[in-house]
Amino acid sequence: MEKTILIGGEAGMGSAVTSHFIGKIFTEWGYYVFNYRDYPSLIRGGHNFNILKISDKPVYSHELKYDFILALDQKTIDTHKKDLNKGGLIFGNKDTEPIIQKLQGPKILANNVLIGLLFKHFGVDLNILFAAAEKTFGKNADMVKKSIQEGYQLGSEKEKLKKLTAKRFISGTEGMGIGAIAAGLDIYLAYPMTPATPLLHFLAKRQIENNILVFQPENEIAVINAALGASFAGAKTMIGTSGGGFALMTEAFSLAGMAELPLVVYSSQRGAPSTGLATHTAQGDLKFAINAGHGEFPRVVLTPGDAQEAITRTQEAFYLAGKYRIPVILLSDKHLAESDYTLDEIKKSPLPAGRFILENPPEDYKSYKITVNGVSPAAVPGQGPIVRANSYEHDEYGHTIEDAATTIKMQDKRFKKSAYLKKEISKLNPVSVYGKGSNLLVSHGSTKGAILDALPQLKNFRFLQVSYLEPFPSEAVAKEIKKSKKVILVENSATGALADVIKEKIGIEIKNKILKYDGRPFTPAYLIKELKK
Amino acid sequence: MESKDLGTTQINTWCPGCPNFGILNSVKEAIAELVNEGKVSAKDTALVAGIGCHGKIYDYLNLNGFNGLHGRVLPVCFGTKLGNPDLTVIGFGGDGDTFDEGVSHFVHACRYNMDITMMVHINQVFALTTGQANAITEKGFIDGSTPLGQGEKPINSVLLALELGATFVARGYALQAPHLKEIMKKAILHKGFSYIDILQPCIVYHKHSVPYLSKNAYKLDETHDISNFNQAIEKAREWDYSYEKDTKVPIGIFYETQRPTFESQWPQLKQPWHTVDRKPNWDSITREFK
Ligand SMILES: Cc1ncc(C[n+]2csc(CCOP(=O)(O)OP(=O)(O)O)c2C)c(N)n1
Numbered sequence A: 001m002e003k004t005i006l007i008g009g010e011a012g013m014g015s016a017v018t019s020h021f022i023g024k025i026f027t028e029w030g031y032y033v034f035n036y037r038d039y040p041s042l043i044r045g046g047h048n049f050n051i052l053k054i055s056d057k058p059v060y061s062h063e064l065k066y067d068f069i070l071a072l073d074q075k076t077i078d079t080h081k082k083d084l085n086k087g088g089l090i091f092g093n094k095d096t097e098p099i100i101q102k103l104q105g106p107k108i109l110a111n112n113v114l115i116g117l118l119f120k121h122f123g124v125d126l127n128i129l130f131a132a133a134e135k136t137f138g139k140n141a142d143m144v145k146k147s148i149q150e151g152y153q154l155g156s157e158k159e160k161l162k163k164l165t166a167k168r169f170i171s172g173t174e175g176m177g178i179g180a181i182a183a184g185l186d187i188y189l190a191y192p193m194t195p196a197t198p199l200l201h202f203l204a205k206r207q208i209e210n211n212i213l214v215f216q217p218e219n220e221i222a223v224i225n226a227a228l229g230a231s232f233a234g235a236k237t238m239i240g241t242s243g244g245g246f247a248l249m250t251e252a253f254s255l256a257g258m259a260e261l262p263l264v265v266y267s268s269q270r271g272a273p274s275t276g277l278a279t280h281t282a283q284g285d286l287k288f289a290i291n292a293g294h295g296e297f298p299r300v301v302l303t304p305g306d307a308q309e310a311i312t313r314t315q316e317a318f319y320l321a322g323k324y325r326i327p328v329i330l331l332s333d334k335h336l337a338e339s340d341y342t343l344d345e346i347k348k349s350p351l352p353a354g355r356f357i358l359e360n361p362p363e364d365y366k367s368y369k370i371t372v373n374g375v376s377p378a379a380v381p382g383q384g385p386i387v388r389a390n391s392y393e394h395d396e397y398g399h400t401i402e403d404a405a406t407t408i409k410m411q412d413k414r415f416k417k418s419a420y421l422k423k424e425i426s427k428l429n430p431v432s433v434y435g436k437g438s439n440l441l442v443s444h445g446s447t448k449g450a451i452l453d454a455l456p457q458l459k460n461f462r463f464l465q466v467s468y469l470e471p472f473p474s475e476a477v478a479k480e481i482k483k484s485k486k487v488i489l490v491e492n493s494a495t496g497a498l499a500d501v502i503k504e505k506i507g508i509e510i511k512n513k514i515l516k517y518d519g520r521p522f523t524p525a526y527l528i529k530e531l532k533k
Numbered sequence B: 001m002e003s004k005d006l007g008t009t010q011i012n013t014w015c016p017g018c019p020n021f022g023i024l025n026s027v028k029e030a031i032a033e034l035v036n037e038g039k040v041s042a043k044d045t046a047l048v049a050g051i052g053c054h055g056k057i058y059d060y061l062n063l064n065g066f067n068g069l070h071g072r073v074l075p076v077c078f079g080t081k082l083g084n085p086d087l088t089v090i091g092f093g094g095d096g097d098t099f100d101e102g103v104s105h106f107v108h109a110c111r112y113n114m115d116i117t118m119m120v121h122i123n124q125v126f127a128l129t130t131g132q133a134n135a136i137t138e139k140g141f142i143d144g145s146t147p148l149g150q151g152e153k154p155i156n157s158v159l160l161a162l163e164l165g166a167t168f169v170a171r172g173y174a175l176q177a178p179h180l181k182e183i184m185k186k187a188i189l190h191k192g193f194s195y196i197d198i199l200q201p202c203i204v205y206h207k208h209s210v211p212y213l214s215k216n217a218y219k220l221d222e223t224h225d226i227s228n229f230n231q232a233i234e235k236a237r238e239w240d241y242s243y244e245k246d247t248k249v250p251i252g253i254f255y256e257t258q259r260p261t262f263e264s265q266w267p268q269l270k271q272p273w274h275t276v277d278r279k280p281n282w283d284s285i286t287r288e289f290k
């Protein structure tokens, strides 16, 4: 069983909520669902749509051919009818309007009529829909239920979907949020910027029950400087933004490197340069993330590829930031952040959520003590000894210095961490290899979904997913590339930054690239077509 | 505790005779006295400094400290207090630091009313970068970057703090250390955002303010009602930071009022986060996705 459903309408008509509602019912009924969201940067009007791919086997991506079009306006039909599969069905105004008139209800109820029509087709029991409606809409569910019922009666049963084991339906953003809370987050600071904003909302809504603090300061520069103050004071701190906001943060990102303060930076990419495509996806910030900030200092950059990885990689980000006292960038994008994935079960990383703060710091505490691995055990103000953080070059106590010898000593101290970090990361699956074959697709981040779904249809291809981009897992990447015949880079960018990074790190040039920079994610069909060229 | 306990052995690189020494001594004495009076704990005090001559105070005070970026003292103060609401947080900024590079943060700090104290070293130049004009420099000032003369009127920083809603606004004079110390003590004890505008003539790049201020500065006395906002505004308008003609320069506390602090409005801000014993419960975190 595999079906693709498009739901569209103007912004504010409900396609996002309805697609999630439908996806949730399918996953509870035991099916795998991938939910892709496409919307312009406006609040009312325009054309928003979601694409749901539903299957009894795992799915990680969407396609642009539909078995159903659920239309909340005529534009949806006009735009997408050409992509309807043979035998596909369109439900739209002609079905919903008479019912809304009969119920004398608001237009928004069209969504529920469409839901009724769709699930009747699959023979899903009406009570299941009612229960879901109550769960989502609570007390106001009466009209919703009535309109679902009307749609249901109008439809006709064409298939009988078997109930399978219930699954979990979760977005990349929700994954990042779960990961952060599981890692022991104390404070999240962010200034709104799509597509990082959903994480701000997710955490803000859950702040009281989880005893975390979520605040939106006056701008991104305040966000990161305040975050460093909080980290200095002993809080586990995360900040969120997209490329433009991160650009404003880079001076203080370098401060995090110099002052050796743990910080997790969630940067969710969108179309760029500049304000770019606010609500569309891209992977054009890879080199920016690796190089952001003036001067030289160790950092970690990691990119989750799906909602499950969003959880575990976020936990890893906190672990590494705290243990090594460094800034860590969790690089995501619109496609990962705003798509819903299906998991059999939600898994967590086994890494501990503890704090890397000394319980009883010695009286003669040195904030920047030189140790074997370069990591100075952390103390925080209030514990007793003097604790310092300095943006100037400094000695072990954190006092400002300018002399040459101490400068070298302290720069070496910070870079001592690199070798240990690399070793630590080698245990965290910095790369993953999928499939069998002598040819290799190489990619990172959210492209994982389309590639995984294309792989079974490709002959003789493996997929190398690089999840840690800094420190770069050179040996593992070189090994996979060297044993492959044809190597092709896949990236949502115009230049294929990962190929440049690979060239720089291991000296291998990847000439073949499949690049997409129209703000839209890859689909398996698109990849397969490109690979045939 | 004696004030010398709050000093360090770092070599002081301020110009000999710089009024910054007066600020340093006043802070040490203010904190030592507050500690001795049992009102402040030194180990629970953290200072935040900007970048400029003023920022060097970070190295000369034996207290927890964060020497951050140019212009970003206030967000670091904000974050430090957010990270541990039990700390007494004191910021030291330059006038360039606070009213040029970081002025947006000043606007919001006045609005948030977090319980922190901000001391701004008003020397009317970017001193450490060799004396360029800044937002508080008087019209007509000539320097390396402004050979044709500064064209604009300065910001009246005391007036700005009042208009933006700071709940404690004062002006001190670095060359009147005992008076400055008393202001500092009250500012630190004030619950909410305290702003002290500290006149700190740069004796290299803005020499003329020393004789002017020595002649014209006067202390606000009992006749000034610090709870009267309109009177405070009037006093703030007496001097506009210019030197064209002799004008009286009031120093002292202009205004003090009470408003709920930022931190009092967050039920989560009860204790230092590092003392929160977190045991994230996986089942409850993921329950909503069942
Ligand atoms: C982002 C940034 N821009 C510029 C500088 C260079 N800089 C260092 S100190 C300073 C001005 C200092 O003036 P002020 O804040 O008034 O402090 P003062 O030296 O007068 O105490 C500047 C512009 C810097 N360190 N960082």
Ligand code: SF4
Pocket (backbone or CB within 6 Å): B013, B014, B015, B017, B018, B019, B020, B053, B123, B127, B128, B201, B202, B203, B204, B205
């Ligand atoms: S340059 Fe001016 S402000 Fe800086 S130390 Fe010298 S006198 Fe003081």
